[in-house]
Amino acid sequence: MKALDELTFDNRFARLGDAFSTHVLPDPLDEPRLVVASDAAMALLDLDPAVAQTPVFAELFSGHKLWEAAEPRAMVYSGHQFGGYSPQLGDGRGLLLGEVYNAAGEHWDLHLKGAGMTPYSRMGDGRAVLRSSIREFLASEALHALGIPSSRALCVIGSSTPVWREKQERGAMVLRLAPSHIRFGHFEYFYYTKKHEQQAELAEHVLNLHYPECREQPEPYLAMFREIVERNAEMIAKWQAYGFCHGVMNTDNMSILGITFDFGPFAFLDDFDAHFICNHSDHEGRYSFSNQVPIGQWNLSALAQALTPFISVDALKEALGLYLPLYQTHYLDLMRRRLGLTTAEEDDHKLVERLLALMQNSGVDYTLFFRRLGDESAALAVARLRDDFVDMAGFDTWADLYKARVARDGAYSEEQRRARMHAVNPLYILRNYLAQNAIAAAEAGDYSEVQRLHEVLTKPFEEQAGMEQYAQRPPDWGKHLEISCSS
Secondary structure, eight states, X not given: OBOGGGOEEOOTTGGGOTTTEEEOOOOOXXXXXXXXXXXHHHHHTTBOGGGGGSHHHHHHTTTSOOOXXXXXXXXXXXXXXXXXXXXXXXXXXXXXXXXXEOTTSOEEEEEEETOOOOTTOTTSOSOEEHHXXXXXXXXXXXXXXXXXXXXXXXXXXXXXEEEESSSEEEEEEEEEEEXXXXXXXXXXXXXXXXXXXXXXXXXXXXXXXXXXXXXXXXXXXXXXXXXHHHHHXXXXXXXXXXXXXXXXXXXXXXXXXXXXXXXXXOEEOSBOOTTOOOBTTOTTOTXXXXXXXXXXXXXXXXXXXXXXXXXXXXXXXXHHTTHHHHXXXXXXXXXXXXXXXXXXXXXXXXXXXXHHHXXXXXXXXXXXXXXXXXXXXXXXXXXXXXXXXXXXXXHHXXXXXXXXXXXXXXXXXXXXXXXXXXXXXXXXXXXXXXXXXXXXXXXXXXXXXXXXXXXXXXXXXXXOTTOGGGGSOOOGGGGSOOBOTTO
């Protein structure tokens, strides 16, 4: 394990130069204090978890100190926001401090969010508030624990610095980790500004560092795009299977690596609602839960347009055509596993679709239904779950189909069924009301609830003694929390 001063930097993105980012120093927070840290994320940097409790830890991740080898840069990019093109966005409140590589040879971006104004802040103050920083931290680590590709979060540092949103709040910083923070919007920026030389340099950078296996293909750029299509199809399949709503699927929030990042007004489904809109600012429902699949394809099409200098239009169209079949394959495989099935049948998609239609009309808790379905035999489970449905006759018809399907799947014990289903069906998810309870306590100066909730969410599939309150259906107020981009 390393100490903080032993991190090894290799700032590959910074070396691309001033056309890609601007040197900016973090603006320190007043009276920094540790709110929460992730031991698992610290392990990615080979850091001893004990260093999180040292004063220098809070100083480094609140802008007061900087490694000599760090090169803080604000990245420039553009993107389509709610369908409209914004020609210049960029890191308005974040800084890429540098890239660190660990003993395994992995490179990790250290990206500090809430670090103050940059040339790309536009009308913003460059700050993040405590509540949004806590939400991003918890979401990053919770998604990872569920097996959903995501950026990671090392820590949240709180402060006494006043920040104005709808009201006065306190500033905070969250340290995010990812192999790269390059977005679809990076390619769009250089494409639409007709900076062909820089666009080619960016493409080479991504290809060489993040998709080196594609170099072996006859058309490396096309192979890379196909890989990006597949990664996004798989990521969004996992979002849909686990009921995760991103909320702001702008192209500047889409990772070139196919990982979830830039957490804003996200939410996990409580009651199943295919039309759920988690972003209070999304008045048209562009980024509703059911729209995430077609929006994923729309965003990939926007990236494809930016890649036309390197790949033929016909080849790009062919690669884009892979998205929906890949998504459907990944999604159905996940839903089969969530239903406890180990084999595939042609009509399995109908079994899933009928169940979701019944859940839609009954306000059934999406997470707890699948968890309880695996608590006992199929026959006993559906009998216990029947009362959750308004259309009991419809559910009975589905239950008969499901029991017959389970019987055809193979013979296994109740214990085997429970173990297999509980390994993929979480008991604990990051519900908005749980996050809000932790935030309220933190804003009052008590960080213990944030830390406790984080610990629970790192083991979402394991029943944890004394943590029953984190596995309950939300109270009615908890289902109607409004989250906006300002969070």
